[in-house]
Amino acid sequence: MIKVGIVGGTGYTGVELLRLLAQHPDVELTAITSRSEAGMPVADMFPSLRRRVNLVFQDPASAGLDQCDVVFFATPHGVAMAQSPQLLAAGTKVIDLAADFRLKSLDEFSKWYKIPHTAPDLLEEAVYGLPELNRKAIASARVIANPGCYATAVQLGFLPLVEAGVADLDHLVANAASGVSGAGRKAEVGSLFAEASDNFKAYGVAGHRHLPEICQGLEQAAGRKVGLTFVPHLLPQIRGILATLYARVSPDIDVQALYEKRFAGEPFVDVMPAGSTPDTRSVRASNMVRIAVHRPQGGDTVVVLVAEDNLVKGAAGQAVQNMNLMFGLEETAGLTHIPVLP
Amino acid sequence: MIKVGIVGGTGYTGVELLRLLAQHPDVELTAITSRSEAGMPVADMFPSLRRRVNLVFQDPASAGLDQCDVVFFATPHGVAMAQSPQLLAAGTKVIDLAADFRLKSLDEFSKWYKIPHTAPDLLEEAVYGLPELNRKAIASARVIANPGCYATAVQLGFLPLVEAGVADLDHLVANAASGVSGAGRKAEVGSLFAEASDNFKAYGVAGHRHLPEICQGLEQAAGRKVGLTFVPHLLPQIRGILATLYARVSPDIDVQALYEKRFAGEPFVDVMPAGSTPDTRSVRASNMVRIAVHRPQGGDTVVVLVAEDNLVKGAAGQAVQNMNLMFGLEETAGLTHIPVLP
Amino acid sequence: MIKVGIVGGTGYTGVELLRLLAQHPDVELTAITSRSEAGMPVADMFPSLRRRVNLVFQDPASAGLDQCDVVFFATPHGVAMAQSPQLLAAGTKVIDLAADFRLKSLDEFSKWYKIPHTAPDLLEEAVYGLPELNRKAIASARVIANPGCYATAVQLGFLPLVEAGVADLDHLVANAASGVSGAGRKAEVGSLFAEASDNFKAYGVAGHRHLPEICQGLEQAAGRKVGLTFVPHLLPQIRGILATLYARVSPDIDVQALYEKRFAGEPFVDVMPAGSTPDTRSVRASNMVRIAVHRPQGGDTVVVLVAEDNLVKGAAGQAVQNMNLMFGLEETAGLTHIPVLP
Amino acid sequence: MIKVGIVGGTGYTGVELLRLLAQHPDVELTAITSRSEAGMPVADMFPSLRRRVNLVFQDPASAGLDQCDVVFFATPHGVAMAQSPQLLAAGTKVIDLAADFRLKSLDEFSKWYKIPHTAPDLLEEAVYGLPELNRKAIASARVIANPGCYATAVQLGFLPLVEAGVADLDHLVANAASGVSGAGRKAEVGSLFAEASDNFKAYGVAGHRHLPEICQGLEQAAGRKVGLTFVPHLLPQIRGILATLYARVSPDIDVQALYEKRFAGEPFVDVMPAGSTPDTRSVRASNMVRIAVHRPQGGDTVVVLVAEDNLVKGAAGQAVQNMNLMFGLEETAGLTHIPVLP
Structure with a gap:
C-alpha cells in the first residue's frame, strides 16, 4: 500500500482526491492537513465521506507528511514550491495540483502568477503530468506538475493536429466552458448560486492563466510557436468542461482517422464515432475524456469537441493517474468509476 | 458470477442498474431488453457506458432471460406481473422495480394503478424489499417488490417511532421533495428543463401512489392503522429525495437514542449527530440514506430529516442490495461507491 | 413624484428595489448609498440596470437622504434603527426591509438578533407592513417594518384559519423552502453554486429568526398563543418560496370558501381553484402570491400551499406596496409586472 | 389600440408574446388560437397569466383572426405560409416568428426545412425583421420574417465588421450557446430536466437551420459570399443566448469605436465599455442585446461577445419591436422592462 498525504484538503480538488483515494485499492490515506481546520474530522466538513474517511485535518507541522510515499498539494499556488524541497529530501514524491511547476519559464511564471518562483531547480526537474504526452517521463519523476483543467482538455484536443503538423498553427481558437466548481470552494460573490445559476458568460478574455500553459504544451509538440485565441466561459453547472476547438486543416486530411490513431490504446481518451457530440455528463465524476471531430460542410475548418470532468481528468483524477x-x-x-448519468 | 438480465433498460432506473451492475464484482450482465430499441448498443443510448457495457438491447422474445439467475424489471407497472410466472418456472428470480408486487391488497392495487392484478399468487408470495424491515424474508425470496423511492425514505424515517409506539399515529405528516429523475425518462412537458428548472411545486396532494405503500409498511410495523398526510414536491435538481417528517412524540422520549439504536449496524442508514441537516448531495450516486432527528424548541413535535438518492437507495441500489x-x-x-460531492 | 432614497443598495433586495422603483410611475430615485462602493455607478455593479439607472453609490453622510420623502433600508439589521430617528426628524418616512422593527418585544428582538435595540420608541410606533393584515395602519405610518420573506408566505397562508379560529393552533406545521437569493449577496461558502446547486436540505430547524415574527402575527390574529413548527429549506433555484402548511381543521369547514372570502379583492393574493398546485415560477419577478388549499382524502388535516417571489412580495415588492x-x-x-415564465 | 391575434400560443414564444402584449400600452389582445387546446382559458395553461389575460384558446376557424390589425404566428414552420395569404387579403398584417419567410431562396428553404414553399410571392415580399438592419423596410411591410434567435445574435455581432469590410470573411467563427427554452415547449427526451441539467454539449455541428439565415444576412451586408463556421451549444439554463464570435481583423482597426458608432442610437443594442463580458442574465426577460468587443493580446483575432434573451430579442420581443x-x-x-436580476 502506498502511503498518501494531502496538503490542503478543504477545497473541491481536495474532496475529490479523498473520494478517489479512499476507494483506491493500493492506497493508504495517511494524513491530510489544513491549518485553518486542524482538529476537525474531514467527514464533518464533507458528510459525503462519513463512515468512509476517518481522517482528521492536521496542522502541517505535526502531520508527518515526510513519512508518506507521495504528497498531493491541493493548495493555492505558492505552497507546493515552498514545501516540496523538504519532502523530496525525505524521499517523498510530490504531485502539485496547482500551478507551481507548470510553466517552465520563470518569467512566464512570475508574469502570470504575480510572485517570484522560489524553487527554480524543481521547476526544471518537474514533469508536466499529462500522461498522453509524457507518460514515460512521469513514471520516473519525483515532482509532477498536474495540468490545469482547461489546459488538459485543450491540449488533448489539439495534440493530434499539432503533432501531425496539419493545422494553421497561427490561428487556433479554443472556446471553452467550465462548471463553477472550477472556481474552487472560495467564498466569492461571483461564484454564488444566485449569480452563476441561469447565467452564462465569458471571462478572462484578455488572458487566462491556462493560456501560457496550453501554448507551452502545444509548442513543445509542434516544435514552433503557436497562435492561440482562448476564451473561457462560466457554465451554470457544477462539474464539466467542454472545449470547442477550431483549426484550419486542409480538406484532404482525414481527421477522424488521425485522432483514432493518436489515441488508440489510451485508457482515458475516448475518440467517439464521426458525428458525435460528447456531453459533459457522459464523463461526470469519471476520469474519461471524450473527443469528437467534425468538419462542417466539408470545409477547411475542423471543429474538435472535448468533454472532461474538470475535477477528475482536469484535476484529482489525473493526479491519481500520475501517481499510478x-x-x-x-x-x-x-x-x-463509470460516469454518473443522469 | 451471477447471471443478470434487465427488462426495460432505457429509463433512468435502467441506466442506473447498468452503472451499478457493471461495476459489481459478482455479476455478469447477460441480457438487456427493449422492444423499441432492439439492436441498438446500450452505449449508443447512454454514452457514459461506452467501453464499459457492450450489451445490445434485445427483443424480449429472444433475449434468453430465463437463462439468467435473476431478472430486474425496470419497466412501467404491469410488465413484471405478466412476465414473472414464466421466469420463475424456469428457476429465475425476479426483482421488480415497479409497483406490481408492492401492495398486498388486490383492491388497493387496482384502485391506485387502474389495472387488475394478473398474478395474485405472486403478489402473496412477493417480499417487500426493504432490507431494514424484511432482511430475513428477502434472503429466501423468489420475487422482490422493490420499494418506491418516496416510500423508502418515508418508511425508514418513521419506522423507529412507529415500532416503538411513541408517536401520535393518527396525524403523521410526510413532506417530501424529489429530483426530476423520479419522473422517469419519459418525454412529458412537465419534466422539461424549461418547466422544472428554477421552480418548485407540490403535486399529487390529493393522493400519490406511494401513499398506500407507505401506510401498508407503517401499519405492518405498528400493528394498527396509521393516519398519514403525504405531500410530494418536485425539486429543480436531477437526483435526490429529502423527506421532512413531522410527528407528535412525548417530550420525554429520547428520539436520538431511539434512532441510533434502531439502525445500529445498518450498512446503508447513517443516523447523523443531533442537530445535523443532511443534504441530498451527501448521498448523491450512493446507496446511503442519512437521517437526522430534531425536536424544535423542545416541544412535542419531532422533525425527522431523511436524505436519499432516489435512483440508488430509492430504486436501483436497493434492488442490488436485495439481490445481494x-x-x-x-x-x-x-x-x-462514495457519494459524488460536489 | 415621490423622492426616494435607498440605503445599502448592493444586495439582492437593493437591486430588486432599483428594478421596481426605476419603473414606478410616481417615483423619482434620488439617492442610493453604500459606504464600501461610494463613487461607483450602480449600473457598473448591476449591468442589468445600464441605460436605466444613472445613480452613483454615495457615501451616506453626503447623500442627502433627509431630503427624500421616504428611505428604504436594504441593510443588515441594526442599521435602520440607528439612522431612522434623524430621518424621521427631518420628515422623511422609513421602510426597513431588515428586522429592526419587526418584533414588538425588546426581549425577543435581542434574543433572536443578538444585539440590544437602540430605538425602542420607534419599535412601538413602527407598523408591521403586511398590507393584507394592517392596511389601514400602514397608510398613516411613519415607520414600516417590512415583513420577512418566509414570514409573509406563512402568515398569509395561515391567516384565514387562524382568524376564523377553526384550526388546532397548538400544532401548526410550516414546511417552507426558499431559493438561494434569500441568503443575500454575501460571499459565503454555503451559498456557492457548487454547494447549493443540485442539492436540497433543511436548515435552522432548531429555530429560525422568522419563527417569532410569524408567531407574533398569528397570535395577534388569534388573540392567543400558537404552537408552530417551522422548518425552512434551501432550494437549488434563485427566486421563489413555497410554503406547505399543515393544520388540523374539522372536516366540516369549507376551507376553499374561507380562503376565497378572506382574500376577496386583495390585489396581490390569488386564491386558486380547488386542486391547484401553485409553482414558484407562476409568481417569478412579480408581487403576486398564489395560494391553494387542499384536504387530502377528506381528512382532518388541511394543506395550504403558498407560492411567493421572496425578493418581491417577500421583500422589495411588498416594500413598494407599503410605500404606495x-x-x-x-x-x-x-x-x-406579469410574472416571467418560463 | 391595435387589435392583435396570435396563432399557436401554447409554446414558449407564445406565452412570451402574451406577457409582452398584455402589458403593451397600445395593444388589444383579441384572439389566440390553438387547435388542440380550443376552449381552455390561456391562464389555465400558464398560471403566470391569471388575472391578466382572460383569453380562451379558440379554434382557428372561428377566431376571427382576419378582424385583427396584425397576427403573430408562433407556430412550427409551414403554418404561416399557408394562412397568411388569406389574412393579407383581409388587410391583416403578418409577423411570422417561425422560418417560413426568412430564406429568400426557395431552394435553400426546401433544403433546410424539408418542405416545398407554398407562397413564393410572399417570400419575395416579406421583410426580414431585424430592425438594426432593415428598419425602414419594416415600417412599410405587410409580412415580417422575424429572425431566428441565434441569427439575431450572430448577425448583430458580426454586422459592424462585415459592413466595414475589415474582417477575413472567409473564416468567421460563431460559437453560440442557448438556454433550453430555445428548443420549445415540446415533449422531447433531449429537453428533459434530467437530460439537460448539469450538462453542456454542442449540437447541429454539421449544419443548423440558422446557418443559411445568418449567411444570407451577412452576405447582403458584405455584398459577397462569407465563410462561416457556426457551432450551437445547449446550456443548462432556461433563457439566454451568448454568442462568442471570432474574426481576423487587422490590428490597426479600432473595433470598439467601430461598434459604438454602428449602434449609436439603437434602443436595444448596448455596446459595453472595452473589457466587458456581458452575461445572459443582464438581459434576462428584456429586449436588450449587450455586445462587447475584445482583441486578446492585441493580436489579429477579434472576439465579439453578444448576450441576448432568446425569447425576447431572439423571438417575441423583436416581433413586438417590428409591430411597433x-x-x-x-x-x-x-x-x-428592466432585466430581471438575479
Missing part, C-alpha cells in the same frame, strides 16, 4: 504511473501501478487503478 | 441478500453475497457488494 | 399605501398612491402602482 | 415599427408606434413601446 509513478509507482508502477496499473494506470487505471482506482479510476474505473 | 437473495444470493448470499456481501450485502454491500457493488454498493460501496 | 403610505403616500396614497394606487396600491398596485409600479407592481403590475 | 409597422404601426408607427414608439419603437420601444411595451419593451421597456
Whole structure:
C-alpha cells in the first residue's frame, strides 16, 4: 500500500482526491492537513465521506507528511514550491495540483502568477503530468506538475493536429466552458448560486492563466510557436468542461482517422464515432475524456469537441493517474468509476 | 458470477442498474431488453457506458432471460406481473422495480394503478424489499417488490417511532421533495428543463401512489392503522429525495437514542449527530440514506430529516442490495461507491 | 413624484428595489448609498440596470437622504434603527426591509438578533407592513417594518384559519423552502453554486429568526398563543418560496370558501381553484402570491400551499406596496409586472 | 389600440408574446388560437397569466383572426405560409416568428426545412425583421420574417465588421450557446430536466437551420459570399443566448469605436465599455442585446461577445419591436422592462 498525504484538503480538488483515494485499492490515506481546520474530522466538513474517511485535518507541522510515499498539494499556488524541497529530501514524491511547476519559464511564471518562483531547480526537474504526452517521463519523476483543467482538455484536443503538423498553427481558437466548481470552494460573490445559476458568460478574455500553459504544451509538440485565441466561459453547472476547438486543416486530411490513431490504446481518451457530440455528463465524476471531430460542410475548418470532468481528468483524477504511473501501478487503478448519468 | 438480465433498460432506473451492475464484482450482465430499441448498443443510448457495457438491447422474445439467475424489471407497472410466472418456472428470480408486487391488497392495487392484478399468487408470495424491515424474508425470496423511492425514505424515517409506539399515529405528516429523475425518462412537458428548472411545486396532494405503500409498511410495523398526510414536491435538481417528517412524540422520549439504536449496524442508514441537516448531495450516486432527528424548541413535535438518492437507495441500489441478500453475497457488494460531492 | 432614497443598495433586495422603483410611475430615485462602493455607478455593479439607472453609490453622510420623502433600508439589521430617528426628524418616512422593527418585544428582538435595540420608541410606533393584515395602519405610518420573506408566505397562508379560529393552533406545521437569493449577496461558502446547486436540505430547524415574527402575527390574529413548527429549506433555484402548511381543521369547514372570502379583492393574493398546485415560477419577478388549499382524502388535516417571489412580495415588492399605501398612491402602482415564465 | 391575434400560443414564444402584449400600452389582445387546446382559458395553461389575460384558446376557424390589425404566428414552420395569404387579403398584417419567410431562396428553404414553399410571392415580399438592419423596410411591410434567435445574435455581432469590410470573411467563427427554452415547449427526451441539467454539449455541428439565415444576412451586408463556421451549444439554463464570435481583423482597426458608432442610437443594442463580458442574465426577460468587443493580446483575432434573451430579442420581443415599427408606434413601446436580476 502506498502511503498518501494531502496538503490542503478543504477545497473541491481536495474532496475529490479523498473520494478517489479512499476507494483506491493500493492506497493508504495517511494524513491530510489544513491549518485553518486542524482538529476537525474531514467527514464533518464533507458528510459525503462519513463512515468512509476517518481522517482528521492536521496542522502541517505535526502531520508527518515526510513519512508518506507521495504528497498531493491541493493548495493555492505558492505552497507546493515552498514545501516540496523538504519532502523530496525525505524521499517523498510530490504531485502539485496547482500551478507551481507548470510553466517552465520563470518569467512566464512570475508574469502570470504575480510572485517570484522560489524553487527554480524543481521547476526544471518537474514533469508536466499529462500522461498522453509524457507518460514515460512521469513514471520516473519525483515532482509532477498536474495540468490545469482547461489546459488538459485543450491540449488533448489539439495534440493530434499539432503533432501531425496539419493545422494553421497561427490561428487556433479554443472556446471553452467550465462548471463553477472550477472556481474552487472560495467564498466569492461571483461564484454564488444566485449569480452563476441561469447565467452564462465569458471571462478572462484578455488572458487566462491556462493560456501560457496550453501554448507551452502545444509548442513543445509542434516544435514552433503557436497562435492561440482562448476564451473561457462560466457554465451554470457544477462539474464539466467542454472545449470547442477550431483549426484550419486542409480538406484532404482525414481527421477522424488521425485522432483514432493518436489515441488508440489510451485508457482515458475516448475518440467517439464521426458525428458525435460528447456531453459533459457522459464523463461526470469519471476520469474519461471524450473527443469528437467534425468538419462542417466539408470545409477547411475542423471543429474538435472535448468533454472532461474538470475535477477528475482536469484535476484529482489525473493526479491519481500520475501517481499510478509513478509507482508502477496499473494506470487505471482506482479510476474505473463509470460516469454518473443522469 | 451471477447471471443478470434487465427488462426495460432505457429509463433512468435502467441506466442506473447498468452503472451499478457493471461495476459489481459478482455479476455478469447477460441480457438487456427493449422492444423499441432492439439492436441498438446500450452505449449508443447512454454514452457514459461506452467501453464499459457492450450489451445490445434485445427483443424480449429472444433475449434468453430465463437463462439468467435473476431478472430486474425496470419497466412501467404491469410488465413484471405478466412476465414473472414464466421466469420463475424456469428457476429465475425476479426483482421488480415497479409497483406490481408492492401492495398486498388486490383492491388497493387496482384502485391506485387502474389495472387488475394478473398474478395474485405472486403478489402473496412477493417480499417487500426493504432490507431494514424484511432482511430475513428477502434472503429466501423468489420475487422482490422493490420499494418506491418516496416510500423508502418515508418508511425508514418513521419506522423507529412507529415500532416503538411513541408517536401520535393518527396525524403523521410526510413532506417530501424529489429530483426530476423520479419522473422517469419519459418525454412529458412537465419534466422539461424549461418547466422544472428554477421552480418548485407540490403535486399529487390529493393522493400519490406511494401513499398506500407507505401506510401498508407503517401499519405492518405498528400493528394498527396509521393516519398519514403525504405531500410530494418536485425539486429543480436531477437526483435526490429529502423527506421532512413531522410527528407528535412525548417530550420525554429520547428520539436520538431511539434512532441510533434502531439502525445500529445498518450498512446503508447513517443516523447523523443531533442537530445535523443532511443534504441530498451527501448521498448523491450512493446507496446511503442519512437521517437526522430534531425536536424544535423542545416541544412535542419531532422533525425527522431523511436524505436519499432516489435512483440508488430509492430504486436501483436497493434492488442490488436485495439481490445481494437473495444470493448470499456481501450485502454491500457493488454498493460501496462514495457519494459524488460536489 | 415621490423622492426616494435607498440605503445599502448592493444586495439582492437593493437591486430588486432599483428594478421596481426605476419603473414606478410616481417615483423619482434620488439617492442610493453604500459606504464600501461610494463613487461607483450602480449600473457598473448591476449591468442589468445600464441605460436605466444613472445613480452613483454615495457615501451616506453626503447623500442627502433627509431630503427624500421616504428611505428604504436594504441593510443588515441594526442599521435602520440607528439612522431612522434623524430621518424621521427631518420628515422623511422609513421602510426597513431588515428586522429592526419587526418584533414588538425588546426581549425577543435581542434574543433572536443578538444585539440590544437602540430605538425602542420607534419599535412601538413602527407598523408591521403586511398590507393584507394592517392596511389601514400602514397608510398613516411613519415607520414600516417590512415583513420577512418566509414570514409573509406563512402568515398569509395561515391567516384565514387562524382568524376564523377553526384550526388546532397548538400544532401548526410550516414546511417552507426558499431559493438561494434569500441568503443575500454575501460571499459565503454555503451559498456557492457548487454547494447549493443540485442539492436540497433543511436548515435552522432548531429555530429560525422568522419563527417569532410569524408567531407574533398569528397570535395577534388569534388573540392567543400558537404552537408552530417551522422548518425552512434551501432550494437549488434563485427566486421563489413555497410554503406547505399543515393544520388540523374539522372536516366540516369549507376551507376553499374561507380562503376565497378572506382574500376577496386583495390585489396581490390569488386564491386558486380547488386542486391547484401553485409553482414558484407562476409568481417569478412579480408581487403576486398564489395560494391553494387542499384536504387530502377528506381528512382532518388541511394543506395550504403558498407560492411567493421572496425578493418581491417577500421583500422589495411588498416594500413598494407599503410605500404606495403610505403616500396614497394606487396600491398596485409600479407592481403590475406579469410574472416571467418560463 | 391595435387589435392583435396570435396563432399557436401554447409554446414558449407564445406565452412570451402574451406577457409582452398584455402589458403593451397600445395593444388589444383579441384572439389566440390553438387547435388542440380550443376552449381552455390561456391562464389555465400558464398560471403566470391569471388575472391578466382572460383569453380562451379558440379554434382557428372561428377566431376571427382576419378582424385583427396584425397576427403573430408562433407556430412550427409551414403554418404561416399557408394562412397568411388569406389574412393579407383581409388587410391583416403578418409577423411570422417561425422560418417560413426568412430564406429568400426557395431552394435553400426546401433544403433546410424539408418542405416545398407554398407562397413564393410572399417570400419575395416579406421583410426580414431585424430592425438594426432593415428598419425602414419594416415600417412599410405587410409580412415580417422575424429572425431566428441565434441569427439575431450572430448577425448583430458580426454586422459592424462585415459592413466595414475589415474582417477575413472567409473564416468567421460563431460559437453560440442557448438556454433550453430555445428548443420549445415540446415533449422531447433531449429537453428533459434530467437530460439537460448539469450538462453542456454542442449540437447541429454539421449544419443548423440558422446557418443559411445568418449567411444570407451577412452576405447582403458584405455584398459577397462569407465563410462561416457556426457551432450551437445547449446550456443548462432556461433563457439566454451568448454568442462568442471570432474574426481576423487587422490590428490597426479600432473595433470598439467601430461598434459604438454602428449602434449609436439603437434602443436595444448596448455596446459595453472595452473589457466587458456581458452575461445572459443582464438581459434576462428584456429586449436588450449587450455586445462587447475584445482583441486578446492585441493580436489579429477579434472576439465579439453578444448576450441576448432568446425569447425576447431572439423571438417575441423583436416581433413586438417590428409591430411597433409597422404601426408607427414608439419603437420601444411595451419593451421597456428592466432585466430581471438575479
